[in-house]
Amino acid sequence: MSNYRIQGATGEWEVVIGLEVHAQVTSKSKLFSGANTEFGAEPNSQVSLVDAAMPGMLPVPNAECIRQAVRTGMAIEAQINKWSRFDRKNYFYADLPQGYQISQLYHPLVGEGQLLIEADEKTGIPEDKVIGIERIHVEQDAGKLMHDQHPTMSYVDLNRSGVALMEIVSMPDMRSPAEAGAYVRKLRSILRYVGSCDGNMEEGSMRADVNVSVRKPGEEFGTRTETKNVNSVRFVMQVIEYEANRQVDVLESGGTVDQETRLFDVATGTTRTMRSKEDAHDYRYFPDPDLLPLVLEDDFLADCRASLPELPDAKRRRYEKELGLTPYNARELTAEVETFARFETLLSATATAIGKDEKKVATQVANWALSVAPGVIKSLGDEANVEHATAERQASILAMQDKGEISGGQAKEIFEIVLKEGREPAEIADTEGLKQVSDTGAIEAAIDEILANNQDKVEQYKGGKDKLFGFFVGQTMKAMQGKANPAVVNQLLKEKLG
Amino acid sequence: MTDLTSLGVKAIRDGVASGDFTAREVAESFNAAVASAAELNAFIVTTPDHALAAADAVDAKRAKGEALGAMGGVPIGMKDLFATHGVQTTAASHILEGFQPQYESTVSRNLWSAGAGMLGKLNLDQFAMGSSNETSYFGNVASPWRREGTNAAMSPGGSSGGSSSAVAARIAPAATGTDTGGSIRQPAAFTGICGIKPTYGRCSRWGVVAFASSLDQAGPMARSVEDCAIMLGAMAGFDAKDATSLKMDVPDWEGALNADLKGKRVGIPKEYRMDGTDEAIIASWEQGKQWLKDAGAEIVDISLPHTKYALPAYYIIAPAEASSNLARYDGVRYGLRDLPEGAGLQDMYAATRAEGFGDEVKRRILIGTYVLSAGFYDAYYNQAQKIRTLVSQDFEKAWADCDLILAPTTPTASFPLGSLNDDPLTMYLNDVFAVPASLAGLPAMSVPAGLNPDGLPLGLQLVGKAFDEQSVLDAGLAIQQRAGFDHAPERWW
Numbered sequence: 001m002s003n004y005r006i007q008g009a010t011g012e013w014e015v016v017i018g019l020e021v022h023a024q025v026t027s028k029s030k031l032f033s034g035a036n037t038e039f040g041a042e043p044n045s046q047v048s049l050v051d052a053a054m055p056g057m058l059p060v061p062n063a064e065c066i067r068q069a070v071r072t073g074m075a076i077e078a079q080i081n082k083w084s085r086f087d088r089k090n091y092f093y094a095d096l097p098q099g100y101q102i103s104q105l106y107h108p109l110v111g112e113g114q115l116l117i118e119a120d121e122k123t124g125i126p127e128d129k130v131i132g133i134e135r136i137h138v139e140q141d142a143g144k145l146m147h148d149q150h151p152t153m154s155y156v157d158l159n160r161s162g163v164a165l166m167e168i169v170s171m172p173d174m175r176s177p178a179e180a181g182a183y184v185r186k187l188r189s190i191l192r193y194v195g196s197c198d199g200n201m202e203e204g205s206m207r208a209d210v211n212v213s214v215r216k217p218g219e220e221f222g223t224r225t226e227t228k229n230v231n232s233v234r235f236v237m238q239v240i241e242y243e244a245n246r247q248v249d250v251l252e253s254g255g256t257v258d259q260e261t262r263l264f265d266v267a268t269g270t271t272r273t274m275r276s277k278e279d280a281h282d283y284r285y286f287p288d289p290d291l292l293p294l295v296l297e298d299d300f301l302a303d304c305r306a307s308l309p310e311l312p313d314a315k316r317r318r319y320e321k322e323l324g325l326t327p328y329n330a331r332e333l334t335a336e337v338e339t340f341a342r343f344e345t346l347l348s349a350t351a352t353a354i355g356k357d358e359k360k361v362a363t364q365v366a367n368w369a370l371s372v373a374p375g376v377i378k379s380l381g382d383e384a385n386v387e388h389a390t391a392e393r394q395a396s397i398l399a400m401q402d403k404g405e406i407s408g409g410q411a412k413e414i415f416e417i418v419l420k421e422g423r424e425p426a427e428i429a430d431t432e433g434l435k436q437v438s439d440t441g442a443i444e445a446a447i448d449e450i451l452a453n454n455q456d457k458v459e460q461y462k463g464g465k466d467k468l469f470g471f472f473v474g475q476t477m478k479a480m481q482g483k484a485n486p487a488v489v490n491q492l493l494k495e496k497l498g
Numbered sequence: 499m500t501d502l503t504s505l506g507v508k509a510i511r512d513g514v515a516s517g518d519f520t521a522r523e524v525a526e527s528f529n530a531a532v533a534s535a536a537e538l539n540a541f542i543v544t545t546p547d548h549a550l551a552a553a554d555a556v557d558a559k560r561a562k563g564e565a566l567g568a569m570g571g572v573p574i575g576m577k578d579l580f581a582t583h584g585v586q587t588t589a590a591s592h593i594l595e596g597f598q599p600q601y602e603s604t605v606s607r608n609l610w611s612a613g614a615g616m617l618g619k620l621n622l623d624q625f626a627m628g629s630s631n632e633t634s635y636f637g638n639v640a641s642p643w644r645r646e647g648t649n650a651a652m653s654p655g656g657s658s659g660g661s662s663s664a665v666a667a668r669i670a671p672a673a674t675g676t677d678t679g680g681s682i683r684q685p686a687a688f689t690g691i692c693g694i695k696p697t698y699g700r701c702s703r704w705g706v707v708a709f710a711s712s713l714d715q716a717g718p719m720a721r722s723v724e725d726c727a728i729m730l731g732a733m734a735g736f737d738a739k740d741a742t743s744l745k746m747d748v749p750d751w752e753g754a755l756n757a758d759l760k761g762k763r764v765g766i767p768k769e770y771r772m773d774g775t776d777e778a779i780i781a782s783w784e785q786g787k788q789w790l791k792d793a794g795a796e797i798v799d800i801s802l803p804h805t806k807y808a809l810p811a812y813y814i815i816a817p818a819e820a821s822s823n824l825a826r827y828d829g830v831r832y833g834l835r836d837l838p839e840g841a842g843l844q845d846m847y848a849a850t851r852a853e854g855f856g857d858e859v860k861r862r863i864l865i866g867t868y869v870l871s872a873g874f875y876d877a878y879y880n881q882a883q884k885i886r887t888l889v890s891q892d893f894e895k896a897w898a899d900c901d902l903i904l905a906p907t908t909p910t911a912s913f914p915l916g917s918l919n920d921d922p923l924t925m926y927l928n929d930v931f932a933v934p935a936s937l938a939g940l941p942a943m944s945v946p947a948g949l950n951p952d953g954l955p956l957g958l959q960l961v962g963k964a965f966d967e968q969s970v971l972d973a974g975l976a977i978q979q980r981a982g983f984d985h986a987p988e989r990w991w
Binding site: 049052053054055056057058059060061088090092093094097098099100154156282284285286289290291292 | 580581589594597599600704710711712740742819821822824825826830832843847867875879
């Protein structure tokens with residue numbers, strides 16, 4: 001249970017949140033036309049006759065977009081509807097050439113599913129929580145109006161017109177900004193694992209309509225507002241904070257919350273009315289007569305399922321159980337596609353380089369990947385060229401460390417040189433003298449000299465002052481210029497001190 | 499030499515192929531006929547150069563001994579609902595005046611590939627909405643027919659009124675039509691020609707200005723059943739650009755034509771005996787039954803119990819779809835834009851659409867918007883869809899007892915232009931016999947059956963099972979052979 005509460009004059013208020021996330025489907029062409037979907041092209045350079053709604057043009061469904069939406073549905077363990085249908089949502093706007101958006105109101109492609117958000121004390125999520133997902137439907141995006149091109153006129157760019165979106169509608173299951181933030185991040189992670197959306201919120205590939213209402217704990221849901229087109233996790237959380245507090249203020253001052261559509265002002269962090277319920281469009285939804293119902297065959301569904309990768313929750317559990325990683329490391333490594341991909345490549349390369357099973361080196365690799373390597377890269381700043389840090393080179397460093405040839409400090413020094421110069425770790429260790437001495441003869445000689453020069457301390461140690469052991473280690477390492485293998489030093493010292 | 503304009507599709511194609519005359523001679527003759535028939539107002543624009551260029555290409559092919567195509571050397575009229583590359587395409591509406599598509603509709607492209615040429619773009623009811631060709635922004639079309647002893651201009655039917663008028667007047671050997679709720683069959687019946695609406699999905703809708711997508715279907719209009727079979731073969735075919743296109747091979751309808759109806763059962767639906775149907779129409783229906791019996795068919799009585807609900811359901815579904823399909827004409831990207839001084843976007847929409855659309859189009863947009871509105875959707879649109887299903891089921895059940903259906907095409911013969919202008923409901927009733935087959939997506943054809951006592955043509959309608967255009971054409975041929983309809987309107991234009 002979330003303990004997030006708004007403290008009002010009349011007591012505590014609970015926030016109820018539902019999200020409608022619009023995710024752009026990763027596909028080369030649009031939902032119903034062959035036009036390109038690449039981001040950032042010249043205005044109106046990716047517009048087919050269909051996208052511009054020329055007379056007599058007809059939509060033809062793009063199977064790849066359907067496939068991606070089905071795979072996404074499977075990834076959230078949702079019911080896939082083998083029979084679905086497209087409906088027209090009718091309204092006039094200059095960025096909507098057809099005068100309607102082809103969407104799915106009555107029979108969506110994907111039915112109920114769910115998504116797990118994990119406990120995170122730091123952000124105020126005390127325990128794991130399952131968030132229900134009501135449906136996913138596919139629909140067309142609209143074009144874009146540009147108001148800064150001319151003093152008195154607006155321009156229209158139809159490049160986005162007809163691009164495929166998945167609308168992923170959650171149940172009103174979230175109770176705090178933190179939960180909503182975790183939901184969006186988790187959803188984004190799943191979409192990116194599946195490869196059905198690039199999750200790039202800055203380019204508008206993912207945006208959320210945020211539904212917020214407040215109530216006294218245990219009471220019925222209050223009237224909700226919907227804040228449109230919020231395009232970052234941080235903004236989603238800001239909208240909820242602001243809206244919840246605003247609604248509490250309204251209610252506590254004797255007013256009522258209007259069911260309305262609102263806009264988020266990034267500059268002020270506030271929301272304002274976009275259109276009230278009275279001005280709400282009557283969208284006159286009806287089945288699109290240009291399109292037949294979408295019927296999915298069993299073979300198609302089987303192919304979709306077979307093409308799904310290991311998903312974040314399963315991967316995280318495997319990292320904990322099979323690789324023995326800590327829950328923290330497992331969660332960090334599985335949050336992003338790039339992170340786990342780099343980790344798994346490095347893990348494989350390291351296991352090969354060392355000649356041990358992956359399980360045996362997983363913790364070492366995880367620590368390197370999550371803490372040591374990022375630390376070195378960060379300390380170098382602009383001097384670091386991460387392209388030099390291939391998996392093979394990092395694995396070679398980890399293998400030398402595992403065999404005792406280099407110390408942890410030397411590993412970092414070698415990695416620094418790798419990042420700056422792109423040289424091979426083994427060659428760096430040799431050339432730069434960055435190797436531990438494990439030669440017992442040389443270490444013994446150094447120890448003998450130190451013990452001889454410090455007879456008084458040897459006596460004290462033997463008299464029970466155990467702490468002096470560290471002094472002897474330090475002196476030996478200093479004499480060896482820090483290159484002695486600490487394990488060998490310890491062992492020899494223990495032998496000689498008796 | 500024969501007057502080439504008296505020839506139909508087959509005679510022209512075969513004559514060109516055998517060298518009796520050149521395609522260019524044919525094109526020149528029809529271009530001249532079109533130019534001399536301006537009083538009919540059948541064409542919105544004429545394209546004599548298109549017809550000549552296509553003819554020259556066919557003549558050149560013949561010189562080289564190449565195949566000339568199923569429509570080789572035949573110049574046709576193109577209903578101005580089909581997008582034609584670089585040639586104004588208006589749907590007879592002011593809102594598209596001057597619009598020149600940079601694409602060619604699949605059906606017209608198919609026809610050009612088969613060797614046809616274009617005489618011009620034919621007038622029609624605006625956005626194919628009308629049954630008399632009086633809603634065109636470019637003026638009424640007159641039928642070449644007149645009531646005996648009168649000079650009143652008669653309706654050529656609608657919406658394919660330019661097509662029917664041109665073919666009946668012999669200024670085109672054939673023309674394309676489109677049929678949403680009778681727009682091929684009713685004008686064909688009014689003007690004494692043949693017209694077939696094939697099974698929904700036979701002809702691609704790509705590049706055809708949409709009226710009601712779930713009903714719109716293109717088809718040929720010509721003066722004989724054979725000519726319709728030939729031209730339909732050239733128009734039809736699967737098109738990946740139309741999601742409702744039938745993924746089926748196009749049969750050789752012309753080659754399989756057979757007027758012997760032995761073993762065929764023809765259903766006579768009792769519900770089509772409606773009050774207000776002309777005596778002459780009933781008589782011609784009776785005559786039609788006899789002709790089909792003579793051709794070997796068995797006549798059976800059938801029932802299509804939901805017939806009386808079909809027309810009301812049609813006038814909900816078709817306007818609903820139209821209200822949405824016509825939303826794209828908004829003044830933003832092409833066509834008319836009316837931007838009053840200081841106007842915003844909403845003002846521009848209102849001004850553009852008020853100026854651009856005719857009254858009948860506005861009426862249907864209003865009806866369609868109303869029936870889809872929150873609170874009315876279930877009572878109207880959903881209810882109409884249920885009726886549509888019941889009408890289809892009526893036909894499905896009837897096929898247990900018969901192979902095709904014979905009925906009148908229209909409840910009356912043609913009427914004078916202007917006579918029904920104040921009575922849209924009576925106007926809508928023109929399609930009462932045509933609409934059921936449209937709702938069910940079935941192939942249906944009108945063939946001339948004779949003249950009424952006023953000397954005006956009457957049509958008989960044949961409705962077949964889905965995909966069975968052949969039986970419809972065969973029965974049409976049997977009627978054609980027995981009716982011996984060789985009347986032509988007397989030239990007054």
